[in-house]
Amino acid sequence: MADEKKMPPMGPNGAPPQGGPGMPPNGMGGPEAQSKYSRGKYANTGRGGGRGGRGGGRGGPRVNEKPKDGKTTFFRLMRYVTHDKLKLAIVFFLVVFASVSSVGATYVTRPMVNTLSTLREHPENIRKILLLLGLMAGVHIANTAATYIQGRIMARIALNGSNKLRSELFDKMQSLPISYFDAHPHGELMSRFTNDADSVQMCLEQSFRSLISSALTLISVVSMMVMLGRWPLLLVTAGTLAVTTLVVRQRGKKSQFYFRAEHATLGELNGNIQEMIEGLKVVKAFTHEEAAVAEFNELNEAYFQAAHMGNYYGMSIMPFTANINNIGYAVTAMVGGILTVFGRMDVGALVTYMNYSRQVAMPVNQVSQQMNMIYSALAGAERIFQMIDLEPEVDEGKVTMVNAEELEDGTYVETDHRTGKWAWKVPMSDDRFAMVPVKGLVKVDHIDFSYVPEKKILKGVDVYAKPGQKIALVGSTGAGKTTIANLINRFYEIDSGSITYDGIDVRDIKKDSLRSATAVVLQDTHLFEGTVMENIRYGRLDATDEECIEAAKLANAHSFVRRLPDGYNTMVTNDGANLSQGERQLLAIARATVAEPPVLVLDEATSSIDTRTERLIEKGLDTLMEGRTVFVIAHRLSTVRNSNCIVVIEHGEIQEKGDHNELLDLKGRYYMLYTGQIILD
Ligand SMILES: Nc1ncnc2c1ncn2[C@@H]1O[C@H](COP(=O)(O)OP(=O)(O)OP(=O)(O)O)[C@@H](O)[C@H]1O
Ligand SMILES: [Mg+2]
Structure with a gap:
């Protein structure tokens, strides 16, 4: 995860970088990118499956969704910043002060110019001018201070808000059922924490403040102009403003389009980089480097094009509006000059009016820029709220x-x-x-189960484990062995039947307790970034170093750990990339061992371990397993031979059950597997 920080530089054209510090907009790929690069293995909910094959739909840049219910999202988002009312009130006051005072300071030009023209007759008026100058300087200094302070306070409020949002999101993530993660690309989920939360933060920090200030500036500048000007002048200003608004809108729309495309393509680019780093070995092994480079270049080019066009339109707004403004300025000067000559206006008023006419287009520009950010932030907030609103995993257990x-x-x-x-x-x-x-009597009673409604995986499965028994599940790939392990742990809900622990239905047991009662060594081991010792201790956080080492000895991991450069203090990086597959499994077994659970599930836990070591582990585990129940899933039949009961599963149904000798006598599938007449898989 930390690696994203090293991803390519982001932050679209001068526009506020949506990705926050060092984070790409669309982070490790927003929904768009992830739909292609890290689509969940079992994405089956109709989400994210949109795009066809590789390269499909890359014709034109795709655009981020707009918020669907912006208003509701907006008000909900506001709740994350409004709890500190005092600070907000201070910010509001300072924003008002800054906007109004800067408009007011400009007004001082009028008496100043008018006094200047009287200086020849009344030299003593210089004092008045100096006074006015001082006043102007004072207001500007106060204004700068106000802007600085409100910026600091608002940054803090926004950071607090987005932090709260992130932690709510993380809490929710921990409480969601595993099935949710099966169906959603992980990159997409991640982008909610990074990209979405960052754009929300940026928006909270800048946009609302800026919108208020723009609105106030516009209102006060226009009111001052109405007060000072005469109708011909106002007409000129209105015309200039109308043309500016038109240009800003038209150009803004285009730049917004490409700006979003830039985020989307950047997301794809990041997704590609991530995938290529992770799959580097496979790329090299199949000598697909050239194809990988070509694909990268294509994505890079798409990103470049989008960024370039976004820049082009974004940058072209300023010269256009500046020119329109200049023309308007010239016309204003001309019309104003005529009015002054005919005595309809004093010179000071004209100069001041002209100053205002310079300021009036600014808020329009600003608002158009902020709208991009606001849309993007609301869309991000919507995705975050969507996840926060999900139903957590059901846990009505009381035991x-x-x-x-x-x-x-x-x-x-x-x-x-x-x-x-x-x-x-x-x-x-x-x-x-x-x-x-707690004895460890586990009874799986006639269960049916399906991950997705239309595909039944387990059909009427019965497995019975008495305390201290070792039960083996064997069967072909995809038969449903891991699924049974998942259900014993209640990672998923069964459709019918029941699973009981010591006679208590697992649905009545609090999930925490159920999962503390069962230690699982998963088929795909996962190690965390940390020392070897910490990884073992993950099994039971209050285990002492000695207990962890003892567990490592039982799991037969001790001898290899001792040979590591720093022994138990060696850092495990990148999910154990610096260890061999078998060593990872040994650590995973040690982790489960240290938990000393009443029930242990080993899912292909020794599949990458040599047979000699495996036998040693078995010996260790036998000591540990006294009085505990163990489920072993294994392809290697030698591993399961000494089990009390071997359950042969095919296509989600139990075919045979019995101990090794019984099954051999039966001369059925197990016999054929064992004697090599059929080969598993
Ligand atoms: N999360 C999931 N969502 C939908 N289907 C799944 C999911 N996990 C597994 N399946 C499907 O359920 C079936 C049983 O899978 P399971 O992982 O239990 O097999 P297995 O017996 O453990 O196989 P293996 O020996 O390869 O580990 C397979 O057909 C698989 O495609
Ligand atoms: Mg499996």
Whole structure:
């Protein structure tokens, strides 16, 4: 994740960089980019699947969605900044002060010019002029101070707001069911934390302040002009303003289009870079470097084109408006001159009016620029709120698992220290609790399950594990073995049937407790950035160093860890890229071991480990597993031979069940697998 910071420089043409410091707009790919580059393995909700094959739809730049319900999103977003009312009030006051005072300061020109013209007859008026000059300087200094202070305060408020938004988003992410992550590209989710949250922050920080200030400036400048000017002058100004607005709108629309395209293409570019870095070995192994470079160049070119066009239109606004303004200025001077000559206006008023006519187009320009940001921020906020509003994983469980002590009469009582014994604390109707010893009796009873409604994965599966038994699940690739493991842990909800722990339905057990009761070594190991020791301790955060080392010994990881440059303090980087696949698995087993769970699930946990080491681990685990229930999923049948029960699953159905000898006697599928008459997969 930290690597994104090193991604290419971003920040579109002078326009406010949407990506925030060092972050690309559209971060690691917004929805657009991710739909192509990191579409979820099981994206099946009709989202994100939009684009066809590679390169499809790259004809023209695609454009970010606009916020669908901008108003609601806007007001909801405001709630993140309005809690500190005092600070906001100060900002508002300062913005008003800054806008109005700068318009007011310009007005001082009028008495000054008028006094100047009387200087010859009344030299003593120089004092008045000096006074006015001083006043003007004072107002400008105060104005600068006000702008600086409101900027600082607002930056802080915006940062607080976006931080709150991010942490709400993160909290929600932790509470979402796994199925959500199956269906959504991870890059897209990430872009909510980076790109979307950043654009919201930028917008909170700048846009609203700037909008208020622009509106006030426009109103006060126009009122001053109306006060000072005569109708012919006002007509000239109105005409100039109308033309400026038209140009700004027309050019602005175009630049906005390309500006968004720039974000989208940049997202694609980042997605490509990310994919290529991760898949570098595969690219090289299949000698696709040239194709990779070509694809990169194509994306880079698309980005360049979009950025170039965005720049072109964005940059062309200023010269256009400046010229229109100059023409307007000249016409104003001419018309104003005539009016002054005919005594309809004093010279001071004319000079002041002309100054205002210079200022009046500014707010129009500013608003058009800010609208880009606001649209982008609202669209970002909408995506963030969408996720915040998702239903969290259901957890209506009331039963918890607690440390317990066994009394002489065999009953269990709760205790606050670790005893190595556990009890299910089951709430009764009368505010009391029943203590049920945790034994590790797991019963999977006739379950049906499907990840997506139309495709049934498990059909009427029954698996029964008595405490301390080792149950093996074998079967071909895609048979549904990992799925059963996922269900024991309640990562997904079953469609029908039941799963019970010591007679208690898993749906009644609080998920935290259920998952503490079951340690899983997943098929695809994941290690975190940190030391080897920290990675092992992840299994149980209060484990001491000695306990972690003991676990490593049981998992047979100790000998390789000792040989690492810093032993247990060696840093694991990049999901364990500096370790071998088997070493990663050993650490994952150590992690599960240190948790000392009543139930252990090993999903292909030793698939990358040599048979000798595997046997050593098995010995270690046998010690650990006394009195615990273990589910082992393995392709290597030698690993499962000593299991109490071997369950053969094919296409989500149980075909055979029994111990090694029974199954051999049966002369069915297991027999054929074992004797090599059929090969798994
Ligand atoms: N998250 C998911 N969403 C939708 N379908 C899934 C998901 N995970 C697995 N499947 C499908 O469920 C079926 C069973 O998958 P499972 O991972 O349980 O197989 P397995 O027996 O563990 O295979 P392997 O030996 O390759 O690990 C497969 O057809 C797979 O395509
Ligand atoms: Mg599997």
